[in-house]
Amino acid sequence: QLQLQESGPGLVKPSETLSLTCTVSGGSISSSSYYWGWIRQPPGKGLEWIGSIYYSGSTYYNPSLKSRVTISVDTSKNQFSLKLSSVTAADTAVYYCARLETWTWGQGTLVTVSS
Amino acid sequence: DIQMTQSPSTLSASVGDRVTITCRASQSISSWLAWYQQKPGKAPKLLIYKASSLESGVPSRFSGSGSGTEFTLTISSLQPDDFATYYCQQYNSYSQLTFGGGTKVEIK
Numbered sequence: 001q002l003q004l005q006e007s008g009p010g011l012v013k014p015s016e017t018l019s020l021t022c023t024v025s026g027g028s029i030s031s032s033s034y035y036w037g038w039i040r041q042p043p044g045k046g047l048e049w050i051g052s053i054y055y056s057g058s059t060y061y062n063p064s065l066k067s068r069v070t071i072s073v074d075t076s077k078n079q080f081s082l083k084l085s086s087v088t089a090a091d092t093a094v095y096y097c098a099r100l101e102t103w104t105w106g107q108g109t110l111v112t113v114s115s
Numbered sequence: 116d117i118q119m120t121q122s123p124s125t126l127s128a129s130v131g132d133r134v135t136i137t138c139r140a141s142q143s144i145s146s147w148l149a150w151y152q153q154k155p156g157k158a159p160k161l162l163i164y165k166a167s168s169l170e171s172g173v174p175s176r177f178s179g180s181g182s183g184t185e186f187t188l189t190i191s192s193l194q195p196d197d198f199a200t201y202y203c204q205q206y207n208s209y210s211q212l213t214f215g216g217g218t219k220v221e222i223k
Contacts, residue, residue, distance in 0.1 A: 035209040037209075037212070039212075046202065046214060046215075046217045047159065047202055047204070047214040047217075049211075049212040049213060049214065052209050052210065052212070054209075060209065060210035060211065062211075063116065096158055096159075100206065100209050101209075103149055103161045103164060105158045105159060106158065107157075107158050108158050
């Protein structure tokens with residue numbers, strides 16, 4: 001059974017870069033032609049798509065975040081990652097990773113931006 | 116960008132009620148729509164994909180319909196476990212995903 005697990009610092013300082021990793025188990029990132037993605041949810045608010053990456057490495061980003069986002073894949077580790085630069089308090093959210101098409105989500109990880 | 120407008124934002128209902136939530140896309144998305152249920156502190160749970168396909172293990176009281184720009188999620192007989200927040204999501208293209216604003220189903 002496919003499982004995704006987000007990991008990374010729970011606290012990031014303003015202006016720094018948020019870095020998260022999604023580890024995939026129960027399936028290979030590179031063995032099938034799926035898209036993988038990151039979604040976030042600020043406390044008490046709705047869901048926002050951050051970006052998607054194809055298993056081959058092609059990336060697509062939310063235009064509102066595009067200048068600050070980088071998503072990459074490491075097939076050797078069966079992981080994909082998110083980097084969000086120049087963070088502010090508005091980036092405080094639960095961050096989810098997911099396999100698209102089958103809509104399998106990780107449990108989410110809360111990242112707080114604060115000094 | 117495709118915008119998703121979900122209504123109502125809050126819905127008060129009683130156990131046994133039939134409940135309908137609507138999602139409208141700003142342009143046609145064919146049937147590329149999913150519905151999720153989310154409870155506090157939990158990840159969204161997939162209920163419906165491709166507008167009307169029931170995810171495995173989801174009770175049959177949940178159903179989805181629509182195509183193009185108008186979609187509905189219906190709960191035929193609301194159960195205590197169904198009080199939660201529901202989101203629609205379009206995936207017409209994996210290069211651009213968008214979610215509706217959510218509908219909180221509360222106890223009347």
